[in-house]
Structures are given as structure tokens and as C-alpha cells.
Amino acid sequence: MERVNSRVVYQNPWMVVREDEIRRPDGSPGIFGVVEKPDFALVMPRWRDGFWLVEQFRYPVGRRAWEFPQGSWGRGGSGDQAALARRELAEEAGLRAASLAHLGHLFEAYGFSTQGFDVYLAEGLAEGEPDREASEQDMIHRAFTDQEIARMIRSGQIVDAPSLAALTLFQLQLSSGTFSAS
Incomplete structure (x- = not known):
């Protein structure tokens, strides 16, 4: 596919939405809506019997749900993804990790977005107080077993x-024997 033309249709400090006119391999025209967002880090805080999770209200879907701590540097921000993972872990769950292992890089929704994310396993955790952003004020965190x-x-x-x-x-x-479940 070849991009023929592109225009920004919306932007704010967190994202850019663009509309691309494209030409398919057979020469036929097409259009793509693309959401550009910075990559984020997701950190899996492992404790002896499971993981720590955070729960918060997610406005686009109108509900609360549990997830791993995650976040981005934000538009214009940059830095090492491992440092970002450590920052998000401390900010959202108040945890510090003795070790951090990179498990992989994935894309969140590559059918319409450029955003990817790096997954880190955090072990050797020390508890502290979270330092959440204003948008995370309703967030809670706790440890859960694998079951x-x-x-x-x-x-x-x-x-x-x-x-x-x-x-x-x-x-x-875990199944490949790369590491143990702690």
C-alpha cells in the first residue's frame, strides 16, 4: 500500500488522528483513519503467588476494570521504556522492583493505531505509597493470586x-523455562 495523501483531522496533547488516502497494490484507491499515540510501558508486578493489579474507571467504556500498571511518557516526552515501566509501577501502585525483565513489544490495536507497548516483568518488590496523577485519583491497587x-x-x-x-x-x-513463577 502506498500513502497518496494525509491530513490531520484532530489532535490534542495525547493523540493525533489523521486520514490517509492510499493506493492499494492493484491501483484502487482507499482511505485509512489512523490514531497516532506514543508507545507505552506495561509492567507486571510479580509477587510470590500472583501479581499486583490496579483498578480504575476508564471513561471511553464507562466502567471500572482491573489491569496491570501502564502508561506513556506523553506527547513530546521520551525516555527509556524500562525507566517508564519503573515510573508507572511506582506512580500507580507504589511499588519498587529489584529486577525488571523485558518480555516483548506488542501493538495495542494495529488496525487503526500506531501505538505499541513494551511488557516488563517486575520482581523483588518493595511497597511504598503511590504518587498518582490527577486522572488516576480513583485508582486502587492490590495483589491477587494467579487463581x-x-x-x-x-x-x-x-x-x-x-x-x-x-x-x-x-x-x-514460564512454559519455555525462561524463568520461574517466583
Whole structure:
């Protein structure tokens, strides 16, 4: 596919939405709506029997749900993704990690968005106080066992696609013997 023309149809400090005119390989014209957002880091805080999760209200879907701590540097911000993972872990859950392992890079919704994310496993956790942003003021955090997390997925309490994809990466690493479950 070849981009023929592109125009920004909306932007704010967190995203740019553009409309691209394209030419398909057969020469026929087409159009794509593309959401540009900065990549984010998702961190899986592992404790002995499971993971720490955060719960917050997600305005676009109008509900609260549990997920792994995650966030981006924001528009114009930049830095090392591992440092971002450590910042999000401390900010959202008040946790510090002795070790951080990169599990992979995925895309959140590559059918319409450029945004990707890096998944990190955090171990050797020390608890502290969260330092949340104003938009996270209703956030709560707590530890769950692996069995509780499985039940929460089945019951629809965990519906965040990046969190579910991160769990898949973790399970693949675990089954390959790359690391133990602590």
C-alpha cells in the first residue's frame, strides 16, 4: 500500500488522528483513519503467588476494570521504556522492583493505531505509597493470586487487552523455562 495523501483531522496533547488516502497494490484507491499515540510501558508486578493489579474507571467504556500498571511518557516526552515501566509501577501502585525483565513489544490495536507497548516483568518488590496523577485519583491497587486473576478474567473484571496479552507473554516465558513463577 502506498500513502497518496494525509491530513490531520484532530489532535490534542495525547493523540493525533489523521486520514490517509492510499493506493492499494492493484491501483484502487482507499482511505485509512489512523490514531497516532506514543508507545507505552506495561509492567507486571510479580509477587510470590500472583501479581499486583490496579483498578480504575476508564471513561471511553464507562466502567471500572482491573489491569496491570501502564502508561506513556506523553506527547513530546521520551525516555527509556524500562525507566517508564519503573515510573508507572511506582506512580500507580507504589511499588519498587529489584529486577525488571523485558518480555516483548506488542501493538495495542494495529488496525487503526500506531501505538505499541513494551511488557516488563517486575520482581523483588518493595511497597511504598503511590504518587498518582490527577486522572488516576480513583485508582486502587492490590495483589491477587494467579487463581484469582484467572477467575477475574472469566468473570469480566479484567478486560484490558494489553494486560491479557502480557499474561500470555508471561505464560509463554514460564512454559519455555525462561524463568520461574517466583
